[in-house]
Amino acid sequence: AQAALFQSQKMETIGQLTGGIAHDFNNLLTIIVNNLDLLTRHVNGARETRLIESAQRAAERGARLTQQLLAFSRRQPLQPTLQDPSTLIEGFENVLRRACGETVRLTLSLPARISTINVDGAQFEAALLNLVVNARDAMPEGGELTIALGETSVDDQHAAAWSIPAGPYVSLTVRDTGLGMSKEVAARAFEPFFTTKEVGKGTGLGLSQVYGFITQSGGHIEVNSEPGQGTTISMLLPAHGDERGASDEEASPDTVRPA
Ligand code: ADP
Numbered sequence: 001a002q003a004a005l006f007q008s009q010k011m012e013t014i015g016q017l018t019g020g021i022a023h024d025f026n027n028l029l030t031i032i033v034n035n036l037d038l039l040t041r042h043v044n045g046a047r048e049t050r051l052i053e054s055a056q057r058a059a060e061r062g063a064r065l066t067q068q069l070l071a072f073s074r075r076q077p078l079q080p081t082l083q084d085p086s087t088l089i090e091g092f093e094n095v096l097r098r099a100c101g102e103t104v105r106l107t108l109s110l111p112a113r114i115s116t117i118n119v120d121g122a123q124f125e126a127a128l129l130n131l132v133v134n135a136r137d138a139m140p141e142g143g144e145l146t147i148a149l150g151e152t153s154v155d156d157q158h159a160a161a162w163s164i165p166a167g168p169y170v171s172l173t174v175r176d177t178g179l180g181m182s183k184e185v186a187a188r189a190f191e192p193f194f195t196t197k198e199v200g201k202g203t204g205l206g207l208s209q210v211y212g213f214i215t216q217s218g219g220h221i222e223v224n225s226e227p228g229q230g231t232t233i234s235m236l237l238p239a240h241g242d243e244r245g246a247s248d249e250e251a252s253p254d255t256v257r258p259a
Pocket of ligand 1: 130134135138176178179180181185189190191194195196197201202203204205206207208230231
């Protein structure tokens with residue numbers, strides 16, 4: 001109990017220290033990433049393009065690190081809005097593709113018609129990017145990465161086991177053909193600061209951010225991994241009616257107001 005208390009105090013202190021710094025860094029890095037994005041559209045030379053892309057990857061890595069620290073320090077309250085998950089993912093597809101590098105083949109399976117989800121868009125992007133980077137790191141020789149959206153319904157029995165309400169859910173699955181995890185690693189993978197990566201490469205905060213984001217959004221997450229076979233991260237997020245329903249809601253706010 002003493003050790004657990006010390007551990008939680010340590011976490012609290014690290015959280016407070018990092019939260020403030022990470023917040024400011026995140027804003028600065030967002031500017032860098034956005035400006036580099038704009039710059040790539042005006043540059044033609046192969047060498048210049050390569051230099052910009054390398055700067056982009058570095059800035060995105062920095063942004064991911066600060067996002068993870070922010071999520072960990074809980075300085076970032078979730079700001080959920082109703083979104084079409086397919087459109088949401090398409091919006092940052094280029095970021096995901098860049099993170100994959102040259103050797104990992106990314107396949108997106110995004111249904112044209114799917115229920116909306118009520119999530120914080122920025123945190124959703126950060127979570128998916130964390131999963132993509134993990135998958136890429138697990139496939140040093142290249143491989144296949146699949147991100148798929150779907151719809152499912154959770155029955156009473158599963159709902160009770162997962163501590164979520166029964167009902168309709170949007171499923172998000174991230175599957176790689178990488179190195180996989182041992183049972184021991186899989187059991188600890190969601191722990192903050194647990195990493196098997198060398199110093200400077202891993203923070204151990206990626207999956208804990210994803211876990212926090214999914215559970216705070218009312219969802220469920222699990223890992224299935226087989227050493228040498230690959231890893232599948234399966235997530236469920238509560239479904240909120242279909243696309244059309246959502247845009248009807250958006251169109252309804254009172255446009256006619258008495259002066
Ligand atoms: P980090 O990536 O910084 O190490 P994470 O919390 O994202 O932190 O992951 C924790 C650990 O879980 C990783 O160090 C790795 O051992 C394992 N892991 C996560 N995702 C995968 C994956 N797709 N394939 C194999 N191992 C993984």
